[in-house]
Amino acid sequence: MTVIIPKKEYQTIVAAAVRFANTRIPEDDWLEVYGIFIGNIEGEDVIVSKAYPITHQEKKPEDIIDKVYWSTEDYELFSLIDDKAFSEGNFTIGWWHSHPGFKVMMSQLDVKTTLSYQQNNPKAISLVFNPVRLIRQVELPEKKGNPVKQLKNDPGFKIFRLDNVNRGIEASYHEVDYRIDGYENMEQLIKQTQKFIIDITNFFPRKDILDRYSKFVNDKINELNSKLLGTEEYLKTLIRKGEGHRTQEVLEDQVKDIRRFVAQTYINIENIKEFMDYLEFKEREKVIPKVKEILSKWDEKVAQLDDKFTELANKF
Ligand SMILES: [Zn+2]
Secondary structure: OEEEEEHHHHHHHHHHHHHOOOOOOOHHHOOOEEEEEEEEEEOOEEEEEEEEEEEEOOOOOOOOOOOOOOOHHHHHHHHHHHHHHHHOOOEEEEEEEEOOOOOOOOOHHHHHHHHHHHHHOOOOEEEEEOHHHHHHOEEOOOOOOOOOEEOOOOOOEEEEEEOOHHHHHHOOEEEOEEEEEOOOOHHHHHHHHHHHHHHHHHHOOOOOHHHHHHHHHHHHHHHHHHHHHHHHHHHHHHHHOOOHHHHHHHHHHHHHHHHHHHHHHHHHHHHHHHHHHHOOHHHHHHHHHHHHHHHHHHHHHHHOHHHHHHHHHHHO
């Protein structure tokens, strides 16, 4: 049996996990995230079609590792996802969660959770991901201080299944083979994903996401405005100094510089759009329309750019 995971769904797991456990957050505040898999069975294989982030830990002092609470909303949305999957000939084929900064294995609580999935679907799987394992290519020991195990080309996770559901929470478990589709090889996967983790760390905050993106867009608009204003001032100065013959050349250079800036910003904007796929399901309805509104301000600004350049060219 092999579990087949598309690149996009692998990235979803990485993004959701890193959002709550990265170098911008003190390690003590790292939180586990929890999601589900939708997909299908083909022969012996489990084909993942979707990985949905559902929720994250709310650390309460009395909590133990792996304790994750689902809200009523989470359960309601989960049944929506499950119904939609069913209408498309798919179903819930397991769950995934993160062990931020600690060993990839199944705790007793994880066995219990996996049991409930496997009781509903004998082929259900449980994936455990640790971003640190991927970044540093090491397996962390169960006890702090014990030696780490060096890994090579490791995607940061393992997939497990229980051996015998009838034994309940006493069930033992084993690892399952997997394949991640969409990369040329594992080296490329590791390289791309390590870079992806940097983007997520810098640009997909766990809180105040709207404030963050709003500030980003406003800053970029201000920067663009000052570049345009600067260009105009520059051209005026040239005329004043009797160097009108240079305005054409200078304008061309300035336009090139501004277009480079716009292209660079475009990459960030595209990242933000992509990151919307990695939100927890309950956030989507609230966050996505607002982010679209924020980004549209930038689009409007850029749409006026050609007219602005023509205006400058005519003026000088
Ligand atoms: Zn766990």
